[in-house]
Amino acid sequence: MPLPLKRWFILAFVFASIAISFSIAVAAVDWQVIKVNGHDYLTVDNISKFYGMPAEVVPSGAKIQGETANHPLEFVSGSREAVINGARSWLCFPVLEYDGKSLVSRTDVAKTIEPLVRPHRVPNVGKVQTVVLDPGHGGYDKGQVSRYGAEKDFALDVARKLRPILQAKGFKVVMTREGDYFVPLEVRAKIANSAHNSIFVSIHFNATNDDPNATGFEIFSFTPRGAPSTSDSAVNANSAYMQPGSSVDAQSMALSACIYHSLLGQLREYDRGIKRARFAVLRLTKVPAVLIEGGFLTERGESKLISSKDWRAKFAGAIGVGIESYQELPVNKQPPMLVADYRRQAKSAPVDPVSQDGNANDAEGNLKQAGANAKQAGANVKEAGANVKEELGVNVKEADASLLELVGRSALLPQPPQPQKSTPAKTSLESAPIIP
C-alpha cells in the first residue's frame, strides 16, 4: 500500500535536509589547493578550519615550546618546525609565505599533520599483537658511551624492563637481542617483518659532538616518499625526494605520536620532536616502526639520569603506555592522550615514589659511586661500563628461542669479530647508505 502523500512530503523534507547539511559539511572541509612553482600547498587557515583547531604562525626565528604554545597548531614562518597538540613535530617542507598567506605543503598535511592530529583515523592503525623491541647496538658495537656506561647496555635494560610491562598488557613480545651481542640491522628488520601484526620499537640513547648541552627526547619514523628527512638541511636537493617511502608511514607516524606524547607527558625532558629519518632499521621494516632516542649520553645531567635504574624503569613504563595508547586508537576512535593530558593526570595522581627528585638523588648517588670507583681503580669509562654490565646481568649469549624461530639460527651467526677502533660511528650505523 502506497504511503499517504503527506508522509512522502515529510520524508522528502527529511532527505533534503540531510542532503543540505551533508553538502554544507562537505563544503566546510573543502581543500583549496594553491600551486606555487608546481608544488601543492594549503593555507594554515584552511588547515585550521578543516580540523576545527585554532592555529597560529609565529614569525621566523621565534622559539616555540610545546607547553607554552598558544594553539593546538603552531607553525613558524619559513621553518619546518611546528608544534602540534603540544609536541614539537617537524614538517617535511618549510611553511611558505605567499601572497599574504602562510602555506603548508600538501605532503605535510597528508603525511604529517593528518596522522598526528587524527591518528585514530589512519587505516589499519593500532593492529598489534606482537611488539618487536629492538635494543640498539650490542656486542662490539657499544653505541654511545658516557662515564656511567654504554648505550647498548642501557638500551637492553630498558627493553628488558619494558617486556614484562607489555606482556602484562597482553602483547606478545619479541626482542631482537636478549644479550650483549650484535645483531645485523637487516636481521632486526627481518624479525619484525616475520612476526604477525607486529610493530617495531627501536630503543637508543643520543649523543652529539656539536653541543655538550644538547638534551631531550626525539622519536623517528621513516621519511615519506618525495620528502627530505628532518636532518637533511638541503631541502631543495631533489635527489632525496625520489627515495621510496613506506606503505605504513601513516601508522608509524601514529605510533610515534602515541609513544612521544606519553614520554613527554610523563618524564620532564626537553622536547626535540617527532622526526623523520631513513635509518636502516626504519627503511627495512615493513611494519609500523619507530626509533626512540631517550636522551643524551653526552650531557652531564642527562647521562646521570639515564644511568639511574629508576629513571629507566619510568622511561620503559612510558613507552609501554604509549604502545597501549596506539593499540587503543581503533577501539576508542579518538586521538590518544596528549602531553597535557598526561601532565594533568600526573598532577591529580598521588605522589609517585619514583619522583624526579628521587631520580636526581639516585643519580647523584650513582655519580658519587662512579667517581669513587674511578678514583679507586684509576679507570673511568671501562670501569663504569663493567659496573653497568654487572648490574644489568648482561651475560646472555643465546638469542631468544622465538626469535630464532622467526629468522632462523643462521641469520644470527656468525658475528664478525670487530676490532674496537673500527666500531662504526652512530651516524654511519643508524643512517646506513640509502638504497634507492
Ligand SMILES: [Zn+2]
Ligand atoms: Zn644508538
